[in-house]
Each structure stands twice: as C-alpha cells, then as structure tokens.
Amino acid sequence: MTGEPLINFVTDAPLPPGELAQWRHLSWDQGDAIMSRDPWIWPAYYWMGRSLYTVNLSNEPRQDAINVMTARRLRQWRGYVPGQWFVVAVRGEDVAFPYAQLEVVHHAAQGGQGAHVILPFTPPGVGPRERGRAQVFNVGLALPAEENGIPIDRLRCILGDMGLRLADRSQSEHGHDLGCVDVLLGVHGLDGRDHPRWSSRPLQTAWQARIPFIGGFEAAYSELGEPDRDYLRVADEAGLKHALWTLKLNPYRYHCLVQAGERQLERCDAAWVGERWAQFIHRVVLPAFQAWYAGHPDMCNAMCKKFAFNVLERSPLRRLTRLALYH
Numbered sequence: 191m192t193g194e195p196l197i198n199f200v201t202d203a204p205l206p207p208g209e210l211a212q213w214r215h216l217s218w219d220q221g222d223a224i225m226s227r228d229p230w231i232w233p234a235y236y237w238m239g240r241s242l243y244t245v246n247l248s249n250e251p252r253q254d255a256i257n258v259m260t261a262r263r264l265r266q267w268r269g270y271v272p273g274q275w276f277v278v279a280v281r282g283e284d285v286a287f288p289y290a291q292l293e294v295v296h297h298a299a300q301g302g303q304g305a306h307v308i309l310p311f312t313p314p315g316v317g318p319r320e321r322g323r324a325q326v327f328n329v330g331l332a333l334p335a336e337e338n339g340i341p342i343d344r345l346r347c348i349l350g351d352m353g354l355r356l357a358d359r360s361q362s363e364h365g366h367d368l369g370c371v372d373v374l375l376g377v378h379g380l381d382g383r384d385h386p387r388w389s390s391r392p393l394q395t396a397w398q399a400r401i402p403f404i405g406g407f408e409a410a411y412s413e414l415g416e417p418d419r420d421y422l423r424v425a426d427e428a429g430l431k432h433a434l435w436t437l438k439l440n441p442y443r444y445h446c447l448v449q450a451g452e453r454q455l456e457r458c459d460a461a462w463v464g465e466r467w468a469q470f471i472h473r474v475v476l477p478a479f480q481a482w483y484a485g486h487p488d489m490c491n492a493m494c495k496k497f498a499f500n501v502l503e504r505s506p507l508r509r510l511t512r513l514a515l516y517h
Contacts (some may be wrong), residue, residue: 222315237464332392
C-alpha cells in the first residue's frame with residue numbers, strides 16, 4: 191500500500207445517506223445529540239478528522255481501510271469471517287468480541303493483559319454549574335434509570351428526607367445540561383463490587399460540570415480518580431446518606447472536591463482523549479495494519495500484542511498530536 195491508509199469509522203447503527211452526510215460535517219459543539227446515540231464512534235471520528243489522518247464515517251466496513259467500530263456492531267454483522275477486514279473494536283460498555291485485530295477498552299480492569307486503554311469522550315454539551323448556586327439542593331443522575339443501582343422511588347424518598355430533590359433534567363434538550371445540578375450521582379450498585387463493565391464517563395462528566403461526584407466501587411472510577419479526594423465513594427445506603435449530608439452541610443469539602451475535579455479534568459477532557467486516539471493510531475494501529483495488508487497476519491498479531499497502550503501513560507508524541515488537533 192502506498193500513501194496513508196483510510197481510517198473508516200463505522201457507525202454503531204446504520205444511518206440514512208442524508209443523515210450520515212450530516213454527521214460527517216458536524217462541529218464538536220453540534221455533536222451533543224449525536225453523542226446520545228453514538229457515544230463511542232462519532233467522537234473518535236470527529237477528533238481524528240482534526241488530526242493528520244484521512245478519515246471516513248460510513249455504515250459498512252471496507253476491505254482497504256482500518257475499520258473502527260464497536261464490538262457490539264461487529265458481533266451483530268451477519269456473515270462476518272474473522273480476518274476479512276482489519277478491525278479496531280471499541281468495547282464500550284459491552285462484552286468483548288475476540289475476533290478483531292485490536293480492541294479498545296475504557297479502563298484496564300475491563301480488558302486484562304495487553305488491553306489498549308483509552309478513556310471515553312464526554313458529551314460536548316456539558317457546561318459548568320450555574321453561577322450563584324450557593325446551596326446544595328439538586329442531585330442529578332449520571333446513569334439511565336435502568337442502570338442506576340438505587341431504585342428511583344427509594345432515591346427520591348432518601349433525598350426528600352434530607353431536604354434535597356432529584357434534579358429534573360428532562361427540559362434539557364439532550365440531557366447533558368448540568369447547570370442546575372449540585373451533585374452528580376453515578377452508582378451502579380450499593381454492593382461494594384467493582385462492576386468492571388462500566389466506563390468512567392459519569393465521573394468525567396461531573397468534573398467537566400465542576401460539581402462533586404458520588405460513585406460506587408466501579409473499577410473505572412478508582413482507576414481514574416482517587417476516592418475521597420477526587421470523588422466520594424459509597425458502598426451502601428448509609429454511606430450515600432453520609433456523603434450527601436457532607437456535601438450539603440460542609441461547603442469547604444464541597445469546594446475541595448470541585449477543585450480536585452478541575453485538576454483531573456486536564457487529563458480526561460475531549461481534546462486530551464482525542465490526543466490519545468491519535469497516539470494509539472500512530473504507535474499501534476498503523477504498523478499492525480501495514481503488516482496485515484501486506485499479508486503477514488502473524489506479524490500483525492505480534493504487533494497488536496506487543497504494545498499495550500494505556501491512556502494514563504505519557505508519550506513523546508503528545509506535542510506532535512497536540513499540534514495536529516489544535517491547528
């Protein structure tokens with residue numbers, strides 16, 4: 191192959207031609223609604239389009255390209271024969287699919303040895319808490335109701351007894367506006383288990399909104415931040431109540447958590463995650479694809495396993511990709 195290979199991002203669900211063309215030309219600020227439907231593929235496509243790579247967004251994989259798609263979409267593809275395309279499978283919050291050349295996971299506990307770890311993108315529509323909100327009153331849910339570890343009716347009862355309420359974000363166009371939220375809650379289970387399936391996006395979202403976060407023992411949270419410094423971690427209902435009382439009655443503790451999140455945001459905002467994707471493509475994907483395309487699958491497999499790429503590691507390519515992303 192001569193020249194730079196095409197990176198073909200395959201949508202998580204097929205789109206009509208007109209809508210697909212629209213997705214290709216959206217700005218980051220316009221992508222808030224898209225992130226509600228495709229939180230894994232479209233943002234990676236957007237940021238790689240701002241880098242030095244040649245990219246495409248399509249409904250189908252291509253034989254002559256590096257195909258980036260979710261593991262779920264690849265698993266559902268009828269007639270797929272392992273090896274017929276070069277695929278980078280993005281795990282998301284789904285189970286693994288072992289028949290791609292490379293797999294991206296969103297925290298180390300999700301992928302095991304040799305995993306390629308890149309944090310998820312946060313939605314572009316997340317803005318900071320409204321100025322002038324001095325009291326803690328509204329608690330927002332970072333998770334859909336079906337994933338929330340506390341029944342909604344029970345949670346409303348707990349909050350009501352404390353003079354708090356569940357924030358109504360239904361009036362927000364896409365549900366990412368956290369301006370009226372004082373605390374963000376993202377607990378998949380009050381059971382002390384690590385729940386390795388889930389990503390760190392709820393915690394990143396709270397940091398981006400400059401509000402404290404209450405989570406459970408999700409592995410993704412503790413890999414990215416430090417409990418009790420960067421967010422509050424609870425294992426049961428009593429712990430949840432204690433965390434809420436702390437944030438309601440202790441403004442200093444509230445402020446310290448907000449400041450800690452602001453410091454952490456520098457290494458997990460969208461631009462930073464975009465840099466990591468660019469580095470991953472350069473260091474791992476391109477050499478492996480060239481070996482695969484040249485008809486050397488064994489060499490390709492060896493390259494894929496040799497470099498375990500972790501988002502929490504720094505790289506000499508950081509300055510190069512920053513130039514590519516911002517200019």
